[in-house]
Amino acid sequence: MKRLRHSGRVVLVTGAGGGIGAAIAQLYCEEGARVALVDFDEAKVKEQVALLRAGGHTVEWAKADVANFDECAMACDQLVKKLGPIDTLINNAGVSPKHDGAPAPIWEMNPDEWERVVGINLTGSFNLVRALTPSMVERRFGRIVNMSSVAGSAYLPIVAAHYSATKAAIIGFTRHLAGELGPFGITANALAPGRIETPLLKTVSAAANQAVVDETPLRRLGTPLEVAKAACFLTSDESDFVTGQVVDVAGGWLMR
Template identity: 40%
Template sequence: MRLAGKRVLITGAAHGIGRATLELFAKEGARLVACDLEEGPLREAAEGVGALAIPMDVADPRSVEEGFGKALEALGGLDGVVHYAGITRDNFHWKMPLEDWEAVLRVNLTGSFLVARAASAAMRERNPGSIVLTASRVYLGNLGQANYAASKAGVVGLTRTLALELGRYGIRVNALAPGFIETRMTAKVPEKVREKAIQATPLGRVGEPIEVAYAALFLVSDESRFITGQVLFVDGGRSIGAAPA
């Protein structure tokens, strides 16, 4: 019960890493609010663990504000916010339509700002807590993902800056940087690309959503109470370089 009594909001909670985190946090005793744009899957995921389901479009300021308002009304405060919601629109930059560039930046980076700002307001006014954003190993650079890499690099800068600004309030801000994880998003990756990613990963396999969820658990729990402004890679070692052939 590492999160016993902690009030936590999770975005992107309907599928993949978000749902794995929702289920793990429930087992660890958290009181939960689950948010996602897909209402049907969201309600199914929330009902399975007794969480409050609140539909949210993280790129819409009003939706974020209203969602956090409902969460605060239901829980009385927030001790943790874990933000996963994001999208991809992959292509080489010379083929990338401007609308795909802007959509990814709007959801992944502006959405992270809006969620973090709402979390900050809730915690500054009531109690300190932990904000966990989601970057990606891809922020180091990756073929065909100029928009995604730029958005996630922005999340890293945002994380570090918010950690500086919110430390005086006792609020910690960290980011997760997953590698190739078995999700709906990576299921769209061509098999040839998938095999290359696995070969380049020192641990030689794809990651599982629960492995990212455990990292989020650590960052929300009191076990990480002296850690802020950090990027925690959950990527099988891929960020340190390609595995030897």
């Protein structure tokens, strides 16, 4: 029988309407957690909720733009009332805009696009942490995983400057959280995925994805489930003494 490592836990996943976020939510459900899904795309998140509930899992959802603190705080309040105090936060929501399959060069980048990417990828993580850590501090327990990227520590021409900047900032943010929140029994770690087979890849040319495969020691792209497994490990009892770390889920691509 599979051991339910997250039985009794309440987990909130942002950007849970599809791709990596949906896989993370699914795995936490399978591991016994009650799961809260937060996404801006109401139709997509409702579809995921229906699938998970059909499997007998306890799932609730809330619509929120993670870049907006008031919406995040309201969503958290609603979800806590339905599921109880949130133990685990997975800041997965993120965007990487493309234009005809290519990132905008810095000299052509629309300032509004910069602000939107920073708002979702970086400020969004702050907003959820700010909304949920008071309760974690009070209860002297919490688990946080922020989604960085291999682009946070290496130059990748397949993403734009705003994406790399936010993913690098997430690493610093995570390490600061680990130091500040550690005395309260709260761990904070980051995941740095490489090329993962999600709908986002459809915005990039097949040649660009193949080039990554050719540079990856495991000679393939990753799967959303593999990222989900890493998240579940970092928030399980097996990693109680692990905090402030950045774990690459990249098949050896861009090893540091």
